[in-house]
Amino acid sequence: MTPDRSAAGLITPVQNTWCPGCGNFSIQHMMRSAIAEISEEEGIPIEKFVFLGGIGCHGKLMDYLNVNSLYTIHGRSIPAATGIRLANRDLRVICHVGDGDIYAEGLDHLIFAAKRNTDITVIVHDNRVYGLTTGQYTPTSPTGFRGRSTPRGVAEQPMNPLEVMLAAGATHIARGYTRKTRHLKDIFKEAIMHRGFSFVDLLQICATYSNLTDYYDAHIYEMQDGDLDTGRFESALQKIREWDYDRDAPIAIGTFYSIERPLYEEGFSVPPSGLEERRGRVQRLVEGWR
């Protein structure tokens, strides 16, 4: 039986447990459409896609889509994704991570993946709160954010992850918003098709702990052609700094930066298969020792 690989066919029978109104629903739908369309347009079979999840509400996507998946541990999906790409360069590897997951627990891996330019896509479900552990602050929560672990308000400033990623060497940097669904799908498709490390910070509504719908609707705008030069570091940086995740400012969504650089995995020769051959090599090495 050939499995149903249409967008609708990618849904699993697993019962969905996200809160009503959660931004994860639009991510799920648009990601599903994005890969179904890429599959159709580029002739890439669905079997060639691999999703990775961290731990958090975002990770449940692993259960909801009928795609190869590795549901990893908190903050650690990126090194696993790197391993997957190294082992098989035909695969499209997409990490779905949370902002607590990847900016707190897994920041080192994120920075190194950008530095390496391994060909994976990282989609951060940035709801600016810990959803699954019931409402603590994250590295992108605004100053003064009152979470369950910071009842008097966070004293730290949020980080601007786009700026961190630009500095770290990411070759594709974008931002989306879960209520701009069509735009979202295009952002996904572009990031997945980018050759190299691509990064999307997705401003996500958390209906339960951080519902910024009104704020986002009032501030977010879609970048237009000519708003910036996505091939230039300085131009991207300027745009990335327009909003710092803290003060009131217009919030641009779209692609900030996109360049080409050699891929990490190209630096390794692909190992020859065959146990017997490998053993012959061991034998020869010992025979001609030093």
Add this chain to the structure above:
Amino acid sequence: MSELMRGLNTMQEYSLLIGGKAGEGINTAGLSIAGLFSSLGYRVYMYFDYPSLIRGGHNFAIIRAADRPIGAHRTRVDVLLALDRKTIETHKERIDGKTTVIYDSSQVKEGMGYGLPLDDIIAEERASPITRNSAMLGALARVAGIDREILEDVLRAAVPEKHLDSNLRVAARGYSAVESVFSVKQLDAPALPVLTGNEAAGLGLVYGGLDTYVAYPMTPSSGVLHFLAGRAEDLGIRVIHPENEISVILMALGLAYTGERAAVGTSGGGFCLMTEGLSFAGMSEMPVTIVLSQRPGPSTGVPTYTAQSDLHFALNAGQGEFPRLVVAPGDPHEACAWSATALMLSWRYQVPAIILMDKTLAEGACSFDLDASTPPRDHEPLLEDGEGEYRRYRLTEDGVSPLAFPGMEGVTVKANSYAHDERGFTTEKAEEIRALQEKLLRKAGSLKAELEGYQTVKTYGAPDAARTIICWGSQKWVCIEAAAGVGARVVQPVVLAPFPVEAWSKAMAGAGEVVCVENNATGQVARLLREHGFDPGRSILKYDGRPFAVDELTARLEEVFV
């Protein structure tokens, strides 16, 4: 003196020590000395001792050569090669009336023995300071009555072409500066290569089918990383050094999920960081092989010295309950064979495998015979046959589910760190959680049954001896030699998890008086034996970062066996 001791004393054997400052190439010089004796058909063993600094301090290597397999050092030496005064001062207890001392007279003013003016020699030969070692090697060859051609052959094998000439000239100066004291006979045995435990483990992994080795540097496991990285092209493997140990094990699991056989290497501190990945491997049933090389802890401990103090950490690391394979090879031959076996079994049973080494074994070197080290059995992973809908965690009788990898047509592979059902979907249902846990336990049982066909427990010496020495890992050879001195036999568990209860009972039948020898402070293998209902007898422990010397252990055994 016992019959056995007299027998031992008639055997051919030599002990040599070379010492100097870190940065003077003592390790390489030691390996060249080992090569010299190896080329005459001797079996050699080298112990290398060095503090955690890059220049200065005191480094030394003790090389033993014998006409039979050995794997430990003795305190006394026949020849002491001193590149500085500290070497003579530090090793006074190793010298007796029969010891020949050769020293650098530009460093040591009034020494006894042969003084070589190394500063003058290298100035006159216009050679680099590192060639001092060649002068020492030359002098040693002459003292030991070894032909000059053999000396030159060893240098040719060890020294890069462009430095060869100056090394040969300097070696010749050393050779002619001294006289022959004794005469080392050529033996009728093949010249075996000299490998460290780290190199042997690396070769074993490749032999077992390794595709990628991933590691973050940490002494004493770095030797595996350096060796495999240096030979990656020759061996047809990939070697990766990522940002930290957390990344190391996660990358390895990503490779495994995609169908590549990966191994990682580390020491205690790095293994601490890997434990979350280890549990993930346990739950998601992804194979990974971990070379865990022990050094004294806790924490940073003593980085360049030795200990056997992470056994229970290796056995129990990670949250939850899942099966694992833990093996502790006792020498480079076992390190090679069991690394290959561990890698294959980790894939066959989809469990993490830990190869428990220590500094003594990892960085110690000995004569290596690949044919004597091949693993007992080949294993291939269980692969999906393509019939019906694929379920990554299909419930089977032996607990092992067939593997498929992403990219295969018509197959969706869902691996999961959460409790999951057969298809890999997250579950919190009581009966599914129970079924999953029981599947893991069934796998543990299958692995245990598999291991019944292996030599999981080894015994050495007279089977009817009334005394038994228990040891594990790198203490194997020192115990075998010391046992001969006190009329005991030796029992060595090679597999520590799943513990081979039956093989152990059999090996210990009629054990008589029992002593457990370990390089730790609390008797970790003794504790493991007690947990399984066995009496480990009394413990002889050493926990100063140094391995036992044969004579030292013999004396300790004589105190205990009265």
